[in-house]
Amino acid sequence: MGYITEGFIQAFDLLASFDDETYSAIFTTIRVSSMSMVASLVIGIPVGFGLGYYSFPARRHLRVLVDSLLALPTVVVGLIVYTFISNRGPLGGFQLLYTQPGIAIAQTILVLPIVISLTATAVESLDRRLRPTLYALGARGVQMAVASIMEARYAVLIAAITAYGRAISEVGVSMIIGGNIKWHTRTITTAIALETGKGEFGMAIALGIVLILLAFIVNGSLTVLRKRS
Amino acid sequence: MSTSMSLYHIKDLKYRYGERFEMHIPELSIPAGAAVGLIGPNGGGKTTLLRILAFIERPHEGTIFFDGKRVRGEDTYLTRSVSMLLQEPYLLKRSVFENVAYGLRARGEKRDLGEKVNDALAMVGLEYEDFARRSWYELSGGEAQRIALAARLILKPRVLILDEPTASVDEKSALLIKEAVVESRKRDGTTLIIASHDHFWLNSITSDIRRVYRGRVLGSAARNVIAGPWGSIDDGLCRTTLPDGQCIIASCPAMPGMHGMVDPADIVLSLHKPGTMSAQNMLHAAIVSLEMNGDTGIMNVSLDVGGFRILARVTRHTAREMNLLPGEKVWAVFKASSIQWE
Numbered sequence: 131m132g133y134i135t136e137g138f139i140q141a142f143d144l145l146a147s148f149d150d151e152t153y154s155a156i157f158t159t160i161r162v163s164s165m166s167m168v169a170s171l172v173i174g175i176p177v178g179f180g181l182g183y184y185s186f187p188a189r190r191h192l193r194v195l196v197d198s199l200l201a202l203p204t205v206v207v208g209l210i211v212y213t214f215i216s217n218r219g220p221l222g223g224f225q226l227l228y229t230q231p232g233i234a235i236a237q238t239i240l241v242l243p244i245v246i247s248l249t250a251t252a253v254e255s256l257d258r259r260l261r262p263t264l265y266a267l268g269a270r271g272v273q274m275a276v277a278s279i280m281e282a283r284y285a286v287l288i289a290a291i292t293a294y295g296r297a298i299s300e301v302g303v304s305m306i307i308g309g310n311i312k313w314h315t316r317t318i319t320t321a322i323a324l325e326t327g328k329g330e331f332g333m334a335i336a337l338g339i340v341l342i343l344l345a346f347i348v349n350g351s352l353t354v355l356r357k358r359s
Numbered sequence: 360m361s362t363s364m365s366l367y368h369i370k371d372l373k374y375r376y377g378e379r380f381e382m383h384i385p386e387l388s389i390p391a392g393a394a395v396g397l398i399g400p401n402g403g404g405k406t407t408l409l410r411i412l413a414f415i416e417r418p419h420e421g422t423i424f425f426d427g428k429r430v431r432g433e434d435t436y437l438t439r440s441v442s443m444l445l446q447e448p449y450l451l452k453r454s455v456f457e458n459v460a461y462g463l464r465a466r467g468e469k470r471d472l473g474e475k476v477n478d479a480l481a482m483v484g485l486e487y488e489d490f491a492r493r494s495w496y497e498l499s500g501g502e503a504q505r506i507a508l509a510a511r512l513i514l515k516p517r518v519l520i521l522d523e524p525t526a527s528v529d530e531k532s533a534l535l536i537k538e539a540v541v542e543s544r545k546r547d548g549t550t551l552i553i554a555s556h557d558h559f560w561l562n563s564i565t566s567d568i569r570r571v572y573r574g575r576v577l578g579s580a581a582r583n584v585i586a587g588p589w590g591s592i593d594d595g596l597c598r599t600t601l602p603d604g605q606c607i608i609a610s611c612p613a614m615p616g617m618h619g620m621v622d623p624a625d626i627v628l629s630l631h632k633p634g635t636m637s638a639q640n641m642l643h644a645a646i647v648s649l650e651m652n653g654d655t656g657i658m659n660v661s662l663d664v665g666g667f668r669i670l671a672r673v674t675r676h677t678a679r680e681m682n683l684l685p686g687e688k689v690w691a692v693f694k695a696s697s698i699q700w701e
Contacts, residue, residue, distance in 0.1 A: 259449035262415045266443040267462035267510060270435055277461075281452055 133331060140332025141339060152336055154313050155321040162230050162304070162317060163297040166237035170245045171290055173238075178249025178289070179279055193250065199243035204302030211236040212306050228309040233317070236303040241293035248292060252285030253278065284355050291355070295348040299341065365424070366391040366518065366550055367412060372421035374407055374574075382407055382574035384421070389552065391426075391517075394544060396565035397554040397576075404574040405554040406446065406522055412552060413443035413520045426517075439466065443520040447527070448507030455480075455498070455506055456491040462514045479513035480506075482542060484535040501532030508536060512543055519543060521553045525560055533557070537564055558670070559650035562659050577618065577701050583626075583669050585609075585619035585698065596695060601642075603665020608639045609698035617700040625697040626671040628660065629690040630681060639695045644669065646687045649678060658683075662691055 144152045181192060213219050215226040215235070226232035260281055264274050279286065301319035308315030310324055318337045325334040365388040374382040382404045389395055389412075397405045410416040411423070414430065414437070423430045425437050442462070450458050459476045463469070477487040483505035490498075490506070498506065504524065511519060519540060525533040541564060543549045554571075555561045561568060570577045570584055577584060585607055589597040597611040599619075609619050633641060644662035651658060658678045662669045671691060673683070683689070 257449055259445055259447060262410070262413075262443070262445060263449040263451075265415055265438075266413060266445070268435075268439045268442070268465045268514065269461075270433070270465075273465050277451070283452075 137331030137335045141336035144333060144336040145339070149333075149336075151312070152333055155316050155318050155337060156340055158230065158315065159298055159317040159319070162233045162308075163237060163294060165231065165234035166241060166297050167290065167294050169234065169238040170242045170293055174242050174245025174289075174293075175249050175279070175286060178246040178286075179253055179275070181246065182250035182253030183275065183278060193247075196243050196247050196250070200247055202240065202243065204240060204300045205306065206302075207236055207240045208303040208306030211239060211303070215307070227307065228311060228315055230308070230315060233304050233308045233315060236307045237297045237300065240300060240303055241296050244293040244296060245289050248289030249282070249286050252282040252289065255285070256281055284358050288352055288355050291348055291351050295345065298344055298348075365389060366393075366426055368424040370422045370424075372411070372418045372423070374404075374411065374416070374418045376407075380404070380574060382418075384408070384576050387576055389550065392544070392548050392550055393567060394551040394565040395553070396561040396568035397552070397571050398556070398558060398561065398568055399571035403571045405571045407574075408571060408576070409443060409520050409522050409552065409554055412518070413441050414438040415443065439514075440517040441520065442511040442514055442516040442518070444504075444508055444511055444522065444524060446522040448504055450495040450498070450503055450507060452495055454491065455493045455495070458495065458506055459510045459513055462510060466514075475513055476509075479509040482512050482539045483509045484538075485509070501528040504528050505532055505535060505539075508539060512539060515543075515547045516549060518550045518552065521551070521555075523555055524553065525555060525557050533560060540564060558661070559648060559659065562650055566655065572618070575701075577620065583621040583623065585621065587619065589619070601665050601667045603667075605642050605665060607642070607698075608695045610695055612700040619698045620701055621669075621693055621698055623659070623670040623672040625693050626669065627692045628671055628673060628677075628681065628683070629692060630687075632690055633692055636692075637694065638692045640691075640693050642669070642691045644689055644691045646683060646685050646689060648685055649683060651675070662689070664691070 181189065181196070211232070212227070215221045215224065215232055217227070226235065256278060260278060261274070264277050269277055299319065301323060304310070304315070304317045304320045305323070308317065308320065310316050310320040316324075318341050322334045322337050322341070325331070325337075367387070367389040369384055369387040372382070372384040372387070380402075397408065399405055407416065411418055425440070428437065430437060451461060453461075456476055459479050460472050463472060463475065476491065480487050480490060485502065485505060490502070495503075504527070508524070521540065524536050528536070537560065540551055540553070544551055551565065553561060553565060572584060585599060587599045589599045589609070589612070591611060592598050592608070595611055596608055598606050598608050600606050607619075612619070627638070642664045644664045647661040647663050647668070649658050649660050656675050657672050658675055660671045660673060660678070660683060662671060669691060
C-alpha cells in the first residue's frame with residue numbers, strides 16, 4: 131500500500147510544481163486531440179447532415195457502414211495509418227510518422243464515424259414539423275439546411291464532445307503513430323502506459339488524475355447539453 | 360367562379376395515401392380576400408387540403424392555379440405568398456424574437472425588425488418587453504400558438520392558412536387568435552383559410568364554410584351532411600334512421616353512395632309539434648348552442664337530435680321572439696325535397 135500512497139503524493143507534487151515533462155504530455159494530448167476534433171467536425175458534420183437529411187439510394191448501406199466503424203479498434207486504425215504514412219507507404223513523402231499531425235490524422239479517422247453517426251442521428255431525430263414550419267415561413271434550399279442543423283445544434287455538440295472524449299483517451303493510435311517520443315509525441319495515455327511499465331507510479335497517477343478530470347469535464351458537458359436538447 | 364376571379368382555382372385534384380385514402384376535388388375556387396372555413400370529421404382530408412393549398416404537399420394529379428398562374432414545381436414568389444400555421448405549431452429552438460423574425464430574415468428583409476416584431480406580438484396580445492427575449496421552452500401552449508401565429512402575421516402573407524388553431528389553447532388565446540386574423544384580413548386583405556372543429560369560433564370569422572368529408576369538398580355552405588345509410592321506401596323516396604329512432608325522408612339519389620345535404624336555412628324551427636303539413640321531416644331536437652354568424656344578423660342554432668348534430672339558421676329577431684335558449688326542446692322541420700345529393 132505504501133507505494134500507492136507515495137505515488138499519489140508524488141503525483142500532486144508533480145502537478146503542483148508544474149513539472150515540465152508531465153505538462154508536456156498534457157499539452158501534447160490537448161493539442162493533438164484538438165487538431166483531430168477540428169478536422170473531424172469540419173468533415174463529419176456536413177457528411178452526417180447529408181446522411182441524415184437527404185434520401186438517396188445507398189443511404190441505408192452507408193449508415194450501416196458508418197455505424198459499424200464506430201467499433202473500430204484504435205490499434206487497427208493505427209496500423210492502417212502507419213502503413214500509409216511510413217516511409218514505404220504511399221504517403222511516406224509527407225514525413226508524418228512520429229509527428230503530432232500524424233497522430234491527429236489517425237485520431238480523425240478514429241473519431242470521424244462518431245461525429246458522422248451522431249450528427250446523422252441528430253438530424254434524423256428532428257421534429258417532423260420542422261420542415262413544414264420552415265417552408266411555411268419561407269425558408270428554401272440552403273436556408274432550410276442551415277436552420278435544420280441549428281435546430282440539431284445541441285445534439286451535434288454532444289457528438290463533438292463524445293468524439294473528443296474518445297480522442298483524448300485512446301492509446302493505440304498515439305503509441306503506433308506517435309511513437310511515444312518524450313517532449314514531442316508523448317501523450318497522457320502513452321506516458322501512463324510507459325511510466326506504469328517502469329514502475330514510476332507518481333507521473334502515471336498524476337496523468338491519470340488529469341485524464342479523469344478531463345473525462346469529468348467532458349461528461350459534465352454532455353449531461354448539461356442533453357438536458358438542454 | 361371563373362379562374363380569372365379566383366386566387367386559387369383547383370381542377371381535378373387527386374391525392375392518395377396508398378390504397379387507403381384518396382382525395383378528389385373536381386373543382387374548387389377560393390376568391391382573393393375571402394375567409395373560408397373548412398369543417399369535417401378527423402381523417403376527412405382537411406389537413407391534406409390545407410397543406411396542398413400551402414404548397415407543402417403536391418397533389419398526385421390535377422392542376423392548381425394561384426393568382427391566375429399555374430403552379431408548377433417550386434416557385435418561391437408564389438409559395439412565399441402563402442403561410443400556414445400547423446395544428447401543433449413548432450417553435451424554433453431560439454428566442455421568441457428570433458422565432459417571429461425568422462421569416463423576414465429568410466426573405467432578406469432585415470430593416471426595422473424590432474418594430475415589426477413588436478407589432479406582430481401586439482397583434483396576438485403579447486407584450487414585446489415580456490416575451491421577446493424568452494426562450495422557446497418558457498411559454499405556455501396558448502402563448503406558443505400565438506407566437507407561431509405572430510411569426511406568420513409579420514410576413515403579411517396574401518393567404519394565411521390555419522389548421523385547428525384553437526385545438527389546444529385556452530379561451531383567451533382563442534379570442535386573441537380570432538382578433539389577430541380578423542385584423543390581418545381587414546388591414547392587409549389577407550385571404551383566410553381555416554380548418555376547425557370549433558364551428559362557432561369558425562362561424563365568427565368566416566361566412567363561407569365548406570365541409571371536407573372522406574376526401575371530398577362538399578358544397579360551398581355549412582350544410583348538414585346526412586350520410587345515411589339510406590334505404591328505399593315507396594314512391595321514389597328513401598329513408599334513414601337516426602340513433603334515437605327518428606327518421607329522415609328524402610327523394611332517392613340518382614346514384615347509390617351519395618350524401619344527403621340540407622341547407623341550414625331550409626330548416627324551420629317550431630316550439631310545438633306542427634300539425635299535418637307538406638314537410639315530411641319533423642325532428643324532435645334539443646338546442647345545444649346559439650351563435651351569431653359573423654355580422655350578418657343571422658344566428659346559427661346547433662341542434663342535437665338523439666346524438667346527431669344538425670345546424671339550423673334563424674334571424675336574430677326570430678331567436679328573440681321564440682326565446683330560443685340552449686337546452687330548450689324544439690321541432691326541426693324540413694321538406695324531403697330540400698335534401699340535395701352530392
